[in-house]
Amino acid sequence: MSKLMVYLLTFCGGIAATIQPSINARLAQKTGVIESACVSFAVGTLVLSLVIWFAGTGTPRGLLDARWWELTGGALGAFFVVAITFAVPRIGTTAAMVLIIAAQLIVGMLLDHFGAFGLKVEALSLRRLAGAGLLAAGVFLILRR
Numbered sequence: 001m002s003k004l005m006v007y008l009l010t011f012c013g014g015i016a017a018t019i020q021p022s023i024n025a026r027l028a029q030k031t032g033v034i035e036s037a038c039v040s041f042a043v044g045t046l047v048l049s050l051v052i053w054f055a056g057t058g059t060p061r062g063l064l065d066a067r068w069w070e071l072t073g074g075a076l077g078a079f080f081v082v083a084i085t086f087a088v089p090r091i092g093t094t095a096a097m098v099l100i101i102a103a104q105l106i107v108g109m110l111l112d113h114f115g116a117f118g119l120k121v122e123a124l125s126l127r128r129l130a131g132a133g134l135l136a137a138g139v140f141l142i143l144r145r
Contacts, residue, residue, distance in 0.1 A: 022093055024085040037081040041074075098142045105135055 001009075020040070028036035052058075063071075080100075087096040109132060112122035122128075 021084040021088045025088040102139045
């Protein structure tokens, strides 16, 4: 897959990640925050199950060799969905997204710098820190009332 396609796929994922909390928050008005998150994961599990059924190329046997922490992605995702579903109706989509993006950038730079979880090392640089500083300024401007 070309780098451009990876960028496009990632951008579309960002669009979905921005729309999802608003949809979940709307459902949470009828069901509750945690229940809404559960429905979100159940529907996601169904969709992924269909994709695996028709286009899957991996093997479930790999789970037997997984380290315990390699199985925590779902728990982290569940926390994210509950937190963002709770936040959106209280602080708005933009404020919630800018805080999420800021947290993702900071943690992402740390994970890259240390090569966490076996990822490729991308050392912190002045340019990256300047970008994070600009994002922090953006967060301040967006959240300031």
